[in-house]
Amino acid sequence: MREITLEHLPWLAEGAAVLGAGGGGSTYLSRLVLHRLLQQGARVRIADAEELGEEDLGPVLGGMGAPTVGIERLPTAGRFGLLIKTLAEATGSSAAFIAIGEIGGGNALTPLIGAAESGLPVVDADPMGRAFPELQMNTYMIDGLLPDPLLLEDAKQVTAVLRHLPDAQTAERYARALTWAMGGSAGLILSTVTGAQVRRHGIPGTLSLAEKLGRAMIGARGAHRSTVEGIAEVVAGARHLFEGKIVDLERRTFAGFARGVITIEGLGSYRGETLKIDFQNEYLIARRGDQPEDVLLTVPDLLVLLEQESGLALGSEALRYGLRLHVLGLPAARELKTDNALAVVGPSAFGYDVPFLPLPGDLLGRSAPKPPSVTAQ
Amino acid sequence: MREITLEHLPWLAEGAAVLGAGGGGSTYLSRLVLHRLLQQGARVRIADAEELGEEDLGPVLGGMGAPTVGIERLPTAGRFGLLIKTLAEATGSSAAFIAIGEIGGGNALTPLIGAAESGLPVVDADPMGRAFPELQMNTYMIDGLLPDPLLLEDAKQVTAVLRHLPDAQTAERYARALTWAMGGSAGLILSTVTGAQVRRHGIPGTLSLAEKLGRAMIGARGAHRSTVEGIAEVVAGARHLFEGKIVDLERRTFAGFARGVITIEGLGSYRGETLKIDFQNEYLIARRGDQPEDVLLTVPDLLVLLEQESGLALGSEALRYGLRLHVLGLPAARELKTDNALAVVGPSAFGYDVPFLPLPGDLLGRSAPKPPSVTAQ
Numbered sequence: 001m002r003e004i005t006l007e008h009l010p011w012l013a014e015g016a017a018v019l020g021a022g023g024g025g026s027t028y029l030s031r032l033v034l035h036r037l038l039q040q041g042a043r044v045r046i047a048d049a050e051e052l053g054e055e056d057l058g059p060v061l062g063g064m065g066a067p068t069v070g071i072e073r074l075p076t077a078g079r080f081g082l083l084i085k086t087l088a089e090a091t092g093s094s095a096a097f098i099a100i101g102e103i104g105g106g107n108a109l110t111p112l113i114g115a116a117e118s119g120l121p122v123v124d125a126d127p128m129g130r131a132f133p134e135l136q137m138n139t140y141m142i143d144g145l146l147p148d149p150l151l152l153e154d155a156k157q158v159t160a161v162l163r164h165l166p167d168a169q170t171a172e173r174y175a176r177a178l179t180w181a182m183g184g185s186a187g188l189i190l191s192t193v194t195g196a197q198v199r200r201h202g203i204p205g206t207l208s209l210a211e212k213l214g215r216a217m218i219g220a221r222g223a224h225r226s227t228v229e230g231i232a233e234v235v236a237g238a239r240h241l242f243e244g245k246i247v248d249l250e251r252r253t254f255a256g257f258a259r260g261v262i263t264i265e266g267l268g269s270y271r272g273e274t275l276k277i278d279f280q281n282e283y284l285i286a287r288r289g290d291q292p293e294d295v296l297l298t299v300p301d302l303l304v305l306l307e308q309e310s311g312l313a314l315g316s317e318a319l320r321y322g323l324r325l326h327v328l329g330l331p332a333a334r335e336l337k338t339d340n341a342l343a344v345v346g347p348s349a350f351g352y353d354v355p356f357l358p359l360p361g362d363l364l365g366r367s368a369p370k371p372p373s374v375t376a377q
Numbered sequence: 378m379r380e381i382t383l384e385h386l387p388w389l390a391e392g393a394a395v396l397g398a399g400g401g402g403s404t405y406l407s408r409l410v411l412h413r414l415l416q417q418g419a420r421v422r423i424a425d426a427e428e429l430g431e432e433d434l435g436p437v438l439g440g441m442g443a444p445t446v447g448i449e450r451l452p453t454a455g456r457f458g459l460l461i462k463t464l465a466e467a468t469g470s471s472a473a474f475i476a477i478g479e480i481g482g483g484n485a486l487t488p489l490i491g492a493a494e495s496g497l498p499v500v501d502a503d504p505m506g507r508a509f510p511e512l513q514m515n516t517y518m519i520d521g522l523l524p525d526p527l528l529l530e531d532a533k534q535v536t537a538v539l540r541h542l543p544d545a546q547t548a549e550r551y552a553r554a555l556t557w558a559m560g561g562s563a564g565l566i567l568s569t570v571t572g573a574q575v576r577r578h579g580i581p582g583t584l585s586l587a588e589k590l591g592r593a594m595i596g597a598r599g600a601h602r603s604t605v606e607g608i609a610e611v612v613a614g615a616r617h618l619f620e621g622k623i624v625d626l627e628r629r630t631f632a633g634f635a636r637g638v639i640t641i642e643g644l645g646s647y648r649g650e651t652l653k654i655d656f657q658n659e660y661l662i663a664r665r666g667d668q669p670e671d672v673l674l675t676v677p678d679l680l681v682l683l684e685q686e687s688g689l690a691l692g693s694e695a696l697r698y699g700l701r702l703h704v705l706g707l708p709a710a711r712e713l714k715t716d717n718a719l720a721v722v723g724p725s726a727f728g729y730d731v732p733f734l735p736l737p738g739d740l741l742g743r744s745a746p747k748p749p750s751v752t753a754q
Binding site: 086089156157160163165173178181182 | 467
């Protein structure tokens, strides 16, 4: 068990933005809230998955909605504390820890707000190793756990408890509709998991990875080096894919998502080339042309857009015409590359008729393959 | 306390269709379910409001959604029993009775299904004396009671419990979005009320009124008289407004409602005239032309469309080109005619810039005015 202090916040926020791969929402407001809570004396403890008891229960915490909406709404003080209390009332069981719903963007920080408000530790693991736009896109659901109960909370602390959801797709549909009615952004408990389930179905160490990434990026910046180098020091499989300027941006916020296409005109050694990136909250696919062989990278591998001047990773809500970018690819966590997982988070799950050609390696640098996936318990 | 038997069902169903004023959903499927439950030995008891204890709690039960969708979905067996059980789990209190959410259409019968499934009595009162399309349009909410908790249930028994709703308009927005995601039709507990609240804010005797209406209509039909006469025997203020044939029908099911405009060409003594009726699930306004003085009747007074051949009152989901109709107006219950009530259920609440010119009388034939409305407790 270790503690998050004010010193860790910039690291975490900067690294989580990288893992967001465009989504997960801005870290800015969550970081402000967390900063204030820590200054007021709140404690945020981090537990390794191994420290949890088999039967310990934890809510899987995050936010739901389009990041373009999330940046306009300050997380309500007490929101996550109330969600955790409502969960306890609905289930009759107390939580022993908080699980991270997605380690990308602001959603990496909201569980820490929940920890500060509830006193519960956050487990250093998540079910994505990045951010994804839909509720079924995480290893807990891919392995067959059900979102039960699912809780949503609006900015005015209206809570909704959904039970008996037959599958994660139904959960996605219902929660998306309600989130949209709630103004486009809501606090979310996706489900509850046990300590045993986190160990079996989660991706361990992703909170620490975010912290390491951010620390390396800030270190690189301090040494007048590119944050691209900082990232490459932490994720061995990182690959520089493109460099250029945004010359076109189609974007609309619709049905609960921020969707669009980014067109980037090459600079430096990429001059004369064009890269197009589609996004649905997260960046989904990068292409240098219309042919199948022009695909550079697809989900679940991570597309990271780093603004050249600041060296910061940009979420899809922060894009604008004229920004100069480095485009990086990071290999996804190995848990996302099984056939079961690719059916839910691979290119075909987003409607792209292209194969997943993975970058070599694992996001967390693990070498041995994971044991074959087992049925959820 | 009295009991509903198989003999009462046709009366109730036919009368509830009249009070639906176009909405509340078809009575057909609910009647089938109720018939089967009664045949299997289930009991449905009816209590007068005076029989309830001050602190007795009851869920306000009904269905939500567009009637055009409701007719395609059989009410799930056990749906209302599960809703009542979920309510008890969410609040920690047991229900002592069931309250009717709206006495129009199929929604008049669904509380009886809940009674058959739970063994609880249904109180002979409702907060509309008719059907209305939106959640805030009832005397409980008009008098300031909050929908807390609000429960929805889909056809696969997924339940949603919404708490801390700040007002009925927010409840309407959230519940409508979720109902739409649920396929357009959902079981609903609007709120819970106490026995004291039913007596103070409810409209007493409306279930009995539905029964009397249906019995008189069936009696008239048996005596080869028009059901128009049967209705007029029970509701003294009923007025024959028009007779004609549907020559045009604009209808769309959108955002959770069935909306449209009916054009009726006059027959008999109305030959050469045209009547237009707007609906949003329920019939809202009848006009013989485009001038303010052409308005014949508006909400909250009831527009009843009786098919000439069968003598049945038709819901907006059953309309089709060529049907020959009698159009009747019934005076609304006096509780709907206060300034507070008209702000929520009068023509202006539906966007019509016309005054409410009430038919004389009260739906239930009461003469003395109701005491001034008081703040909800």
